[in-house]
Amino acid sequence: MATDWLGSIVSINCGESLGVYQGRVSAVDQVSQTISLTRPFHNGVKCLVPEVTFRAGDITELKILEIPGPGDSRQFGDLQQTEMGIPGVGCQVGPSQNGTGKVLKKPISSSAPQNIPRRTDMKNQDIIISPQQQCSKSYMDRHVETLIQSKGFRRRHNSWSSSSRHPNQVTPKKSGLKNGQMKSKDDECFGDDIDEIPDTDFDFEGNLALFDKAAVFEEIETYERRSGTRSRGTPNEKPARYRHDENILESEPIVYRRIVVPQNANKEFCTDSGLVVPSVSYELHKKLLSVAEKHGLTLERRLEMTGVCASQMALSLLGGPNRLNPKNVHQRPTVALLCGPHVKGAQGISCGRHLSNHDVHVILFLPNFVKMLESITNELNLFSKTQGQQVSSVKDLPDTPVDLVINCLDCHENAFLRDQPWYKAVVDWANQNRAPILSIDPPINEMEQGIDAKWSLALGLPLPLGERAGRVYLCDIGIPQKVFQEVGINYHSPFGCKFVIPLHST
Numbered sequence: 001m002a003t004d005w006l007g008s009i010v011s012i013n014c015g016e017s018l019g020v021y022q023g024r025v026s027a028v029d030q031v032s033q034t035i036s037l038t039r040p041f042h043n044g045v046k047c048l049v050p051e052v053t054f055r056a057g058d059i060t061e062l063k064i065l066e067i068p069g070p071g072d073s074r075q076f077g078d079l080q081q082t083e084m085g086i087p088g089v090g091c092q093v094g095p096s097q098n099g100t101g102k103v104l105k106k107p108i109s110s111s112a113p114q115n116i117p118r119r120t121d122m123k124n125q126d127i128i129i130s131p132q133q134q135c136s137k138s139y140m141d142r143h144v145e146t147l148i149q150s151k152g153f154r155r156r157h158n159s160w161s162s163s164s165r166h167p168n169q170v171t172p173k174k175s176g177l178k179n180g181q182m183k184s185k186d187d188e189c190f191g192d193d194i195d196e197i198p199d200t201d202f203d204f205e206g207n208l209a210l211f212d213k214a215a216v217f218e219e220i221e222t223y224e225r226r227s228g229t230r231s232r233g234t235p236n237e238k239p240a241r242y243r244h245d246e247n248i249l250e251s252e253p254i255v256y257r258r259i260v261v262p263q264n265a266n267k268e269f270c271t272d273s274g275l276v277v278p279s280v281s282y283e284l285h286k287k288l289l290s291v292a293e294k295h296g297l298t299l300e301r302r303l304e305m306t307g308v309c310a311s312q313m314a315l316s317l318l319g320g321p322n323r324l325n326p327k328n329v330h331q332r333p334t335v336a337l338l339c340g341p342h343v344k345g346a347q348g349i350s351c352g353r354h355l356s357n358h359d360v361h362v363i364l365f366l367p368n369f370v371k372m373l374e375s376i377t378n379e380l381n382l383f384s385k386t387q388g389q390q391v392s393s394v395k396d397l398p399d400t401p402v403d404l405v406i407n408c409l410d411c412h413e414n415a416f417l418r419d420q421p422w423y424k425a426v427v428d429w430a431n432q433n434r435a436p437i438l439s440i441d442p443p444i445n446e447m448e449q450g451i452d453a454k455w456s457l458a459l460g461l462p463l464p465l466g467e468r469a470g471r472v473y474l475c476d477i478g479i480p481q482k483v484f485q486e487v488g489i490n491y492h493s494p495f496g497c498k499f500v501i502p503l504h505s506t
Contacts, residue, residue: 003028007068010037012054013061019043022065026051035059258492259461266464269472269503275494277474277503279464282412282444288460288487292479299343299375302459302477307350309475310406310440310457313500314355317438317455318403324358333403334361336435338426340409340417341369341376347440348408349379356386364390365397367422394425405430407439407451418450427451442469461489462503472503 005025012021012035023037033056040047242248257276265278280288293299315324318333337352339345345366352362364383372380383390391397407430409423417423427450430437439453444463456469459477476499484491495501 005064005067008064009066009068011063011065012037012059013063014054014058015060018058021052021054023052027053033057258490259494260490261461262488267462268506269462269474270506271494271501271503273496276506277462277494280461280489282463284487284489285461285463288479288483288489291486292483295480295483297478297480297483300378303343303346303350303375303379305477306347306440306459306475307354309477309500310347310351310438311354311358313455313457313473313475314351314404314406314438315358315360317436318360324360332359332361334363334398335404335406336397336402336430336433337362337364337406338409338430339364339366340411340423341367341372342411342414342417343373343375344408344411344441346373346375346379348406349376349383351406351408351440352388353379353383353386356383356388362386362388363397363402364388365394365426366390366392367420368392394422394429397426397429401433402435405433405435405437407437407442407453409451410439410443412443423450437470439469457500458503472505473500474503475500 005028008025010022010025013019014021019042021037021040021042023040025035026038027034027036029035034053035056036051036053038051040049040052254274256270256274259275259277261278261280261284263281263284265280267279269277269279271277289302293302314335318324318335323331323333335352335355337348337355339348339352349364349366352364356362366376366380380390409426410418430451436454437451439451439456441459442453442456442465444465452468453470455471455473456465457473457475458465459475460479462472462474465472474494476493476495481491481493
């Protein structure tokens with residue numbers, strides 16, 4: 001049947017006068033013995049008309065270059081046109097009365113849409129050329145041969161065939177070809193036909209207006225009321241936002257005043273979490289320590305606990321892990337510890353021992369006395385086993401600024417010590433050294449403090465300290481709750497997970 005050859009790509013040699021034409025068969029008329037080619041090429045150049053018609057008498061040689069499968073005629077025609085790189089405009093060649101063809105030009109609208117081929121739609125088909133049709137060595141034949149080889153065909157004897165097999169013959173598939181996968185993805189994304197692209201833009205506003213948001217949510221709420229279920233969030237309710245340290249479970253109201261003293265406090269402080277910590281008088285504080293000692297919290301235990309808490313705070317002020325690590329051996333901090341001959345001084349010596357154990361260079365100043373307290377003697381005995389340095393003269397203190405000065409010179413009793421020459425000399429040295437000062441358990445009266453502190457550490461409960469005490473910290477020295485109750489204090493620990501907490505003036 002003549003219609004079976006429609007869509008085939010052929011090469012027609014019309015002799016030296018008309019040359020060689022190539023194109024796709026669009027019509028075959030058996031009555032008039034004519035054949036028409038669409039999108040023709042004449043001697044390798046794209047014709048200016050879309051179609052040419054040849055008479056049988058004008059054809060010297062006809063070669064079939066490709067026979068498309070079912071549904072592949074359009075795709076192969078588009079690909080052939082694209083590979084040759086010439087846009088689709090056309091011409092028509094009809095036979096003349098003297099047997100020669102003539103060209104009739106027909107204007108074609110340049111605005112006609114052009115088809116863009118898809119690479120994925122190409123299918124390699126077997127092309128069989130009869131043995132009687134030998135390939136000439138013309139330029140067009142070589143061009144067609146190169147084009148077909150680039151499309152995956154191979155030559156077998158005198159015929160061209162694709163790398164694919166007959167549909168009835170099983171051919172193993174190649175897998176793992178990364179380039180093939182990439183090409184297939186490119187074709188899926190960019191292989192759509194231009195004709196399929198709509199001319200009008202998508203109406204977002206019109207489609208959005210079709211959605212009635214209020215009606216949908218009303219329907220959801222009605223369903224929830226009937227079924228008794230409740231969604232996690234509704235449009236009219238904003239979910240509560242919690243901080244990382246807040247509990248999402250409902251609890252009892254927070255009571256911020258958990259410590260109540262038997263007498264009105266002269267000054268109150270608050271913690272970072274908002275708990276109120278009232279101050280106590282020196283007499284009540286002394287009574288509290290006495291009752292605790294009676295129940296087993298001896299002076300030695302209290303000195304050890306105070307030394308641990310004070311050293312922890314001092315290590316934090318010195319830089320903590322950023323300063324005290326094996327990589328910073330050359331930056332070993334220096335602390336000057338100023339102690340008096342009393343229990344407050346024994347607390348400072350205990351603190352210096354713990355600091356020295358943590359690789360801090362400690363210089364302990366303690367004046368010479370004929371008779372020392374037993375607590376001081378015991379602490380000095382332990383301190384002498386460390387790498388710390390003990391001096392008794394102001395001249396032996398460093399001339400350059402140190403990293404931290406810990407003040408334990410003052411006490412609530414023995415005010416006559418402030419009149420001693422050594423006390424005044426040490427106070428002058430501390431004020432001129434320009435190092436930050438930490439006071440441990442300072443006295444209440446500001447007039448009795450010769451050194452202005454940047455930080456002060458209170459024990460158990462704070463005293464009503466003044467402005468010269470600097471920022472106040474509170475440490476837990478291990479007094480049980482029932483000991484507080486015994487002296488008339490309703491006490492609940494404000495420390496939480498810490499042993500030293502900062503206090504803020506209210």
